[in-house]
Amino acid sequence: MSSVKQSVNLDLQLRQLLLPKLGQEVSECEDVIAIDLPACRFAVADGATEAFDARKWAERLAQQWVQRHSTLSPEEFRNWVAAEGRELHDSWNGLSLSWYAEAKARTGSFAAFVGVELNLKSESPSWKAIALGDTCLLHRRGDLLIKSLPLARSESFNNAPILVASNCALHESSMKSVVIDSGNCESGDVLLLMSDAVASWYLKCFENDDLAADDCFFTRSDNELTEFFDEERLAGRIRNDDLAIVRIEIKERSIG
Amino acid sequence: MADPFSGDSARKKSDFVAEVVNHTLHDLVIRCTKTEEVRNYYHVSVIGYGRQVGSSFAGPLSARNIVPISEVADYPLQVKSSYKRVSDGAGGWVEIPVRYPIWIHPASDGKTPMCEALARAKDILHGWLLDHPRGFPPTVLHLTDGESSDGDPNEIGRQIMSLGTDDGAVLLFNCHISTRRSAKIEYPTDENSLPDGFARSLFEISSKLPGNFLAAAAQLGVNAVEGSRGFVFNGDPSSIVQFYEIGTSLTGMTPYRWMDDRTELA
Numbered sequence: 001m002s003s004v005k006q007s008v009n010l011d012l013q014l015r016q017l018l019l020p021k022l023g024q025e026v027s028e029c030e031d032v033i034a035i036d037l038p039a040c041r042f043a044v045a046d047g048a049t050e051a052f053d054a055r056k057w058a059e060r061l062a063q064q065w066v067q068r069h070s071t072l073s074p075e076e077f078r079n080w081v082a083a084e085g086r087e088l089h090d091s092w093n094g095l096s097l098s099w100y101a102e103a104k105a106r107t108g109s110f111a112a113f114v115g116v117e118l119n120l121k122s123e124s125p126s127w128k129a130i131a132l133g134d135t136c137l138l139h140r141r142g143d144l145l146i147k148s149l150p151l152a153r154s155e156s157f158n159n160a161p162i163l164v165a166s167n168c169a170l171h172e173s174s175m176k177s178v179v180i181d182s183g184n185c186e187s188g189d190v191l192l193l194m195s196d197a198v199a200s201w202y203l204k205c206f207e208n209d210d211l212a213a214d215d216c217f218f219t220r221s222d223n224e225l226t227e228f229f230d231e232e233r234l235a236g237r238i239r240n241d242d243l244a245i246v247r248i249e250i251k252e253r254s255i256g
Numbered sequence: 257m258a259d260p261f262s263g264d265s266a267r268k269k270s271d272f273v274a275e276v277v278n279h280t281l282h283d284l285v286i287r288c289t290k291t292e293e294v295r296n297y298y299h300v301s302v303i304g305y306g307r308q309v310g311s312s313f314a315g316p317l318s319a320r321n322i323v324p325i326s327e328v329a330d331y332p333l334q335v336k337s338s339y340k341r342v343s344d345g346a347g348g349w350v351e352i353p354v355r356y357p358i359w360i361h362p363a364s365d366g367k368t369p370m371c372e373a374l375a376r377a378k379d380i381l382h383g384w385l386l387d388h389p390r391g392f393p394p395t396v397l398h399l400t401d402g403e404s405s406d407g408d409p410n411e412i413g414r415q416i417m418s419l420g421t422d423d424g425a426v427l428l429f430n431c432h433i434s435t436r437r438s439a440k441i442e443y444p445t446d447e448n449s450l451p452d453g454f455a456r457s458l459f460e461i462s463s464k465l466p467g468n469f470l471a472a473a474a475q476l477g478v479n480a481v482e483g484s485r486g487f488v489f490n491g492d493p494s495s496i497v498q499f500y501e502i503g504t505s506l507t508g509m510t511p512y513r514w515m516d517d518r519t520e521l522a
Contacts, residue, residue, distance in 0.1 A: 052291050099355040100285050100329050101292040106342075106354070169343040
């Protein structure tokens with residue numbers, strides 16, 4: 001848990017969790033979290049399991065995005081993804097691949113992506129986010145879910161989301177599904193970046209007026225939180241998938 | 257199978273069917289490929305029948321009755337080279353070299369020992385089910401160009417459909433192709449439109465299409481509804497392609513579009 005002073009009045013308190021599928025190693029996890037605290041940029045990417053080099057593509061998207069200071073308009077985002085995709089494909093040049101790996105590489109890699117930038121320094125603290133796929137940003141204020149994007153209902157998750165493709169030939173159709181949104185921040189607000197399985201679970205809890213989804217972050221240590229999500233996946237309440245969670249709580253700055 | 261499709265005198269049915277089966281195997285391998293590893297999500301049998309009944313795999317896999325998909329990937333009969341036209345991402349097209357494997361050769365001799373072939377399929381299924389009692393139930397895609405020459409397949413078809421895992425019954429889908437210019441019947445819900453006893457017999461041993469398969473059919477623009485059987489009668493070349501695309505769409509994935517404008521080199 002970390003706390004960073006951001007403005008005269010507001011701090012943010014951060015908590016993050018990254019878990020591989022049950023029974024898999026951390027090295028196999030294709031969810032990626034990237035954070036640039038000074039820039040107040042946060043991202044989660046979820047590499048598509050059956051895609052070529054999906055973890056590297058997810059890493060590239062998340063880690064490069066937080067280090068930039070733009071890419072929050074559709075055109076900037078598309079140009080940036082195209083450039084990152086070209087670099088990824090270039091990194092495969094010279095590899096000796098089987099016919100099937102070659103076919104897979106030709107299609108390219110895919111990942112879901114969500115990134116958010118906070119501006120807590122202004123008179124009207126705010127956030128702006130961009131998302132494509134089924135990794136989500138949720139904005140909670142008390143018992144209200146103010147925003148959830150790009151998906152807002154638990155039943156909206158399926159196994160064929162439109163993802164960020166490394167192959168720019170696929171951008172013409174996929175980039176139409178990019179979602180950009182913004183909102184104001186108040187003390188006590190919580191922003192959550194979540195990969196699909198845990199986002200779906202969180203939304204379902206919320207739809208059922210079950211506050212356990214957020215309470216777990218207050219009452220549990222990191223180890224306890226890991227055990228909690230392992231149990232939820234074992235019980236089938238969360239699909240057995242990689243989990244990535246970034247929880248950003250906006251708080252009044254403490255004096256002294 | 258040695259005959260051409262009606263209206264297409266240049267192409268034998270057996271050549272086209274072999275191409276579709278090779279592309280289907282290619283598709284299954286690609287679906288299971290994770291970067292450079294092929295995961296064994298499927299086991300595959302390819303049974304041909306005519307003068308003989310047996311595995312159609314040629315090359316390193318010949319005589320193998322059932323093969324994990326990773327071995328299908330690694331042991332094709334031959335890997336050919338060609339060019340494929342793809343979008344350049346800027347509104348234009350470029351041709352890129354591609355490699356594609358083949359596993360089976362066309363074959364079109366002998367009669368139509370359908371009962372013996374289905375009995376062979378049942379034996380293979382029985383063995384697999386003993387080892388995988390909780391697996392996703394197997395799917396049998398049966399393609400024929402004529403009536404059975406060794407009896408009514410209804411009984412052996414029913415025996416196949418009675419097999420299953422904890423997750424459900426084996427799915428048996430049938431596609432009959434014809435050289436006649438008869439109207440094709442695709443994925444009917446009842447027997448009313450069927451022209452004869454042979455068609456009705458195959459209909460009766462065709463499973464209903466589960467939800468994932470219906471979704472795949474819808475994506476392909478095929479008219480299949482709740483209660484539709486996995487059954488095609490008097491099918492044409494597009495029926496065969498769609499039959500295999502729908503029949504291998506068990507994961508709910510978008511059917512792989514393989515009908516590209518490829519130019520064969522060797």
